[in-house]
Amino acid sequence: MKITEENYELYLFQYAEGMLSDKERREVEAFLDSHPDMREEFALYDPKLTVAGLPKMKYEDKAALKHNTFALWPVLRYAAAVLLLAAVVAFFLLRNGESTKPNTPVVAENQIDNTTTQPLQDSMQDIETSEQPQTATTPAHQAAQHANKQQIARKATPISESHAENAATPSTPLLAETHEPKQIIDTQIVTKEQPLQENTSDITFIPDNKKVTYTEELISYINTPSNPKKRSEQSPTQFVFTVFGDMLEKTDIYKDLAASVETLQRKTRPGIEKISAYIKL
Amino acid sequence: MTTHDYNKCVDLWSDDVYRFAYHCHGDVRDCEDAVQEAYAALWKNRDDVRFEKAKSYLLSVAYRQIMKMIRNKMTATRNQQQITSSDTAYSPADNSDLKEVLTLAMGNLPEIQRAILQLRDIDGYSYKDIAEILKISDKQVQVYLYRARLNMRKQLNDNKF
Structure with a gap:
């Protein structure tokens, strides 16, 4: 240093x-x-000189410096946080609820699909009298139900009237030589995108004189009510065997057709489309 | 720091902060303002100041506040007049009392030396802590302390205390 x-x-x-x-x-x-x-x-210089002996002093107004232990602001902050959390939870719950609402129209749509395989008047009555709590409680479902009724009402148009309309269109229904089956097909499967009347000349394994009969039987079977008590005692496999078994030499077609009929009985659209495709064969 | 801790700081150290401010400055009202400013700053920054460091923080804020007041209000001469006036605490009622003599002598020191004397002799802070409170270096603290004690002795000798 x-x-x-x-x-x-x-x-x-x-x-x-x-x-x-x-x-x-x-x-x-x-x-x-x-x-x-x-x-x-x-x-x-006196290192021992100290001011440690200076008189002590007292600050009188300590109370003015203090703050209340119970502060309202932190309580409000926590309350606001809780409310915000509740709002977020409610938002997502409501959002999920809305996202599940489309399920209700799906149910109704299934019911509409049912009407394609059931007598139309019965379907209308079933929907009106059915008591399903989850679909009868929400306004959304009420709206969907109303829409269903309107759609069913359109489908419930008298067959002759519906047929008249279809007859006026260029796309003539399948099996034009007979009226009754054609009317049924129009009312039941006419909503499919692929017309049923095409390629009727390609049918090779079904005799022409039996095409109408088989189609009628098939549609009649499909139209049996979904109620197990009213449903035909025949299983889809038995039905297909009974109707087509003596003509379907190809096993895979036979099984596919039986599966399609069974699927159709479960009121699924793919089943309808499949059976429609086989009818065209 | 919780509200409870803050209130504990008021109970424990408001007297010390007030005394520190008072011996640094001498004006009662200014010292009270300095104490209030110090605790207001502590409350505002209570989330950042640990309880263990609260007293140093209070003294530091009070010192800066006092220095600000002194710079704004008075010159060294006016400060001397206040100290010797009858309504100030530095006016000893009886010079025979050594404590009051020391108080008077200390009142003639520069503020920084007064502050260091108090922090060292009364509050017992280390040189490092004093440096932290006053925002100066350790060596500066030692130099100011040397000057403070030397000045105190000179005053006592000159006034034949």
């Missing part, structure tokens, strides 16, 4: 406080020897 006139106070202080090593102490003493005025000044 180098003691100068600029930094000597620090070293004198540390010397007086006993903070220096022996070597440093000797350096300080050498500095004081060479600076008598500073030695004289340093002689006045």
Whole structure:
């Protein structure tokens, strides 16, 4: 270290406080020897002089400095956080509820599909009299039900009227030589995208004189009510065997047709489309 | 720091902060303002100030507040007039009381030296803590303390205390 006139106070202080090593102490003493005025000044320094005995003082108005332990603001913050969380939860619940609402129209749509395989009047009555809590409680379902009724009402148009309309169109229904089966097909399977009347000339394994009969039987079977008590006692496989078994030489077609009929009885659209495709064969 | 801790700081250290401000400045109203400012700052920053460091924080804020008041209000001469006036605490009623003599002598010191004397002799802070409170270096603390004690002794000798 180098003691100068600029930094000597620090070293004198540390010397007086006993903070220096022996070597440093000797350096300080050498500095004081060479600076008598500073030695004289340093002689006045009293490390034991303390102001610790100064009178204690009291700040009177402590209460004004304090804050209430029960602060309203943190409570409000927590309350706001809880409300916000509840709102978020409610939002997602409602959102999920709305996302599941389309299921209701699906149910109704299935019911509409049922009407394609059941007598139309019966379907109308079934929907009106059916008591399904989950579909009767929500306004959305009521709206969907109303739409179903309208759709069913359109389908429930008298067959002759429906047939007249279809007859006026260029797309003539399947089996044009007979009226009754054609009317039934129009009312039951006419909603399919692929017309049924196409490629009738491609039918090779069904005799022409039996095409109408088989179609009638098939549609009659499909139209049996879904109620197991009213359904034909024949299983789809038995039915297909009974009607087509003596003509279907290809086993895979036979099984596919039976599966399609069974599927159709479960009121699924793919089943309808499949059976429609086989009818066209 | 919780509200409970803050209120505990008021109970424990408001007297010390007030005394510190008072011996640094001497004006009662300014010292009370400094105490209030210090605790207001502590309340505002209670989430950042740990309880263990609260007293240092209070003293630091009070010191800065006092220095700000002094710079704004008075010169060293006016400060001297206030100290010797009859309505200030630095006016000893009886010079025979050593404590009051010390108080008067300390009132003539520069504010920084008064502050360091208090923090070292009364509050017992280390040089490092004092440096942190006053925002100066350790060596500056030691130099100011040397000057403060030297000045105190000179005053006592000059006034034959």
